[in-house]
C-alpha cells in the first residue's frame with residue numbers, strides 16, 4: 001500500500017527529476033581537461049623555451065621544495081645550470097613521468113598535466129637549451 005502511494009504520488013516524479021540534477025550536474029563539472037580539449041589541441045609543444053615555458057612550470061610546482069633555499073632530497077632545480085644536472089642524469093623526466101625507479105614528482109601532489117610533461121620532454125629533446 002505504501003509502495004503504490006509512493007510510486008503514483010506526484011512528489012515521486014519531482015524527486016526523481018531533482019535526483020537526476022543532483023547526480024548529473026557534478027558529473028559535468030568534473031570533466032577532465034582532456035575531454036574538454038580532445039586530441040590535446042591546446043597543448044603547444046612547438047618552440048618550447050626554458051624561460052617562457054619550462055621555468056614557470058618549475059616555479060609553480062617544484063620550487064617550494066627544490067629552490068636554492070629548500071633543496072629537498074638534495075635536488076636543486078633553481079637556476080639553469082642546477083636544472084641541467086637533473087636533465088642530464090635523467091632524473092627530471094623520470095620523476096615527472098613517474099617512471100618506475102624514480103620518486104614521483106611533484107611529491108605529495110597529483111602529476112603535472114600531460115601538456116606540461118610533454119612540453120618539458122620536448123624542451124629536453126630539443127637539447128634543453130638555456131633559451
Ligand code: HEC
Pocket residue numbers: 058061062063064065066072073074075077086091092095096101102103104105106107108112
Ligand atoms: C613537497 C615537496 C616537493 C615538491 C613540491 C617537489 N619535490 Fe621533488 N623531491 C622532494 C623530495 C623530498 C625528494 C627526495 C626523494 C623523496 O623523498 O621522494 C625529491 C626528489 C626529486 C627528484 C629526484 C628523484 C629521484 O628518484 O631521483 C627529482 C628529479 C625531483 N624531486 C624533481 C621535482 C620536480 C620536477 C618537481 C615539480 C614538478 C618536484 N620535484 C616537486 C620533494 C618535492
